[in-house]
Amino acid sequence: MSIKSIAAKIFAKKIHKKTLQWASKPVETQQKVFEDLIRLAKNTQFGKDHKFDEIKSFQDFAKQVPIRDYEELKPYVDKVVKGESDVLWKGKPLYFAKTSGTTSGAKYIPLTKESMPFHILAARNAILSYIHETGNAHFVDGKMIFLQGSPILEEKNGIKLGRLSGIVAHFVPSYLQKNRMPSWETNCIEDWETKVDAIVEETINENMSVISGIPSWVQMYFEKLQEKANKPVGELFKNFNLFIYGGVNFEPYRAKFENLIGRKVDSIELFPASEGFFAYQDSQKEKGMLLLLNAGIFYEFIKSEEFFTDNPKRYTIGEVELNVNYVLIISTNAGLWAYNIGDTIQFTSLQPYRVIVSGRIKHYISAFGEHVIGKEVEHALKEAMENTDIRVNEFTVAPQIAPETGLPYHEWFIEFENEPNNLEEFALTIDAAMRKQNVYYDDLIVGKVLRTLVITKVSKNGFQEYMKSIGKLGGQNKLPRLSNDRKIADQL
Incomplete structure (x- = not known):
């Protein structure tokens, strides 16, 4: 020593x-x-x-x-x-x-x-x-x-x-x-x-x-x-x-x-x-x-x-x-x-x-009164990935208030390193974890105000390119986990 x-x-x-x-x-x-x-x-x-x-x-x-x-x-x-x-x-x-x-x-x-x-x-x-x-x-x-x-x-x-x-x-x-x-x-x-x-x-x-x-x-x-x-x-x-x-x-x-x-x-x-x-x-x-x-x-x-x-x-x-x-x-x-x-x-x-x-x-989703916070989405994703070889590089979540068809939903933008074999099944696993944590979100799903979440895949380095495009690549800059609007979502 x-x-x-x-x-x-x-x-x-x-x-x-x-x-x-x-x-x-x-x-x-x-x-x-x-x-x-x-x-x-x-x-x-x-x-x-x-x-x-x-x-x-x-x-x-x-x-x-x-x-x-x-x-x-x-x-x-x-x-x-x-x-x-x-x-x-x-x-x-x-x-x-x-x-x-x-x-x-x-x-x-x-x-x-x-x-x-x-x-x-x-x-x-x-x-x-x-x-x-x-x-x-x-x-x-x-x-x-x-x-x-x-x-x-x-x-x-x-x-x-x-x-x-x-x-x-x-x-x-x-x-x-x-x-x-x-x-x-x-x-x-x-x-x-x-x-x-x-x-x-x-x-x-x-x-x-x-x-x-x-x-x-x-x-x-x-x-x-x-x-x-x-x-x-x-x-x-x-x-x-x-x-x-x-x-x-x-x-x-x-x-x-x-x-x-x-x-x-x-x-x-x-x-x-x-x-x-x-x-x-x-x-x-x-x-x-x-x-x-x-x-x-x-x-x-x-x-x-x-x-x-x-x-x-x-x-x-x-x-x-x-x-x-x-x-x-x-x-x-x-x-x-x-x-x-x-x-x-x-x-x-x-x-x-x-x-x-x-x-x-300021980073939350409550477009429908669900009061979703960052800790909840992070925990839900972690729970869904446990005991799998799925790995995620980065993600963010935004509400889709006016979809072309069907009920509104939460849209999860995820850049996978190793993606799941069945994306819809993975989305349902995350959704179940969200519903366990947040009673308001669960009520909205049960009451058919929202449908279960939808995952949109982001291409490799897509989040880095987004951060670069707004002049916030590197240093102390962080991507928000949640937005109550679609400013980030629409650019992605």
Whole structure:
């Protein structure tokens, strides 16, 4: 065992003890975060506008600070972008994480000197948690790859901006620099396909032990590796035993990955976003990711079924229940206040608090009142593929409201790696799994409002071509699992 791996185990034990300290006192931990946020921001423009100096409790905060999304917070963000100080948070941000918006074009999410360290520490602690639980630390001696956006940053009124993953690339600890791949030059390549080709060339003869990225884009890297080496990725990288991912559910990709790798590898799920690093998988045995309650973020939760009603109840950490779909609301030390990030989560454990990402509040199908969410379609597809050799590269679902003949239906666009012998039978298996999970969907089928789902096959690389056509190939871009309209469906 190397000195580096021994040191990693010692450090992992130390961090585990610190994690237990705050995780065992969740309500107190969140209360302290709440009080610190209000105190530090009371003299900002936002703090004055919302009378932070009068806020003594969460109830006061909920009365004075309404839930907002980016569009509603944008007047304040625009002031920050123009270079004003003390608007949402004290001083000016260190960076803007630039993301693609929907109605407002580019979104500029502030990252401050208080918030930035938590992005780095959370990713580090996720790996240390894995080391502490499993005792596996040998991978620290191998090469590690992080498929991410370009680290080249622009500047706007004295504040640097770029993709979050590109900004984070500037904070890689010195002890990882020698192990980290790809090279800085390759990481700066903007065109995704060119970049992946260059990464393949750089890594194909290296001792890769950790690979990290959004599953759909790592899959593209693995396919190119396998094509060039003419052998499974696991045979090419004999010491590759840890896959770190975030952004989407890995389950629909798992069978395909195991086929590409040629064996099973351990994985760690992360829940990062430009707005904050919310959770990471702290156990290989337990379901869900540990919600980070001490990371400069105060959490609120609104039941998704109540979200679009007038004045929905806002729950704090001590009030949540298992297996309820909540919209995640955050207030942060980057100056986001009662901010709706758009994700929905469910708690899988309350001791400690662990969550899964169940979907997006805007990504659902309810064209007929069925309230179908991302977690349900992912689970249904996984159940249908179990104990078969069927493998799926990518998929998305949309309603077909006005078919040429027959009843309306849900249309599943699926790119198969190995397709079923009987497509209609496979569709019925998915449909049965959907009906078990969602009583509204089942009622619509029974009541002959909808017919059972229909699968439309997408040609090989069809989803990549679609993402390329809208300028969102690679990086942190993700295909929505669900749409309540047919914008994506019609293009496919």
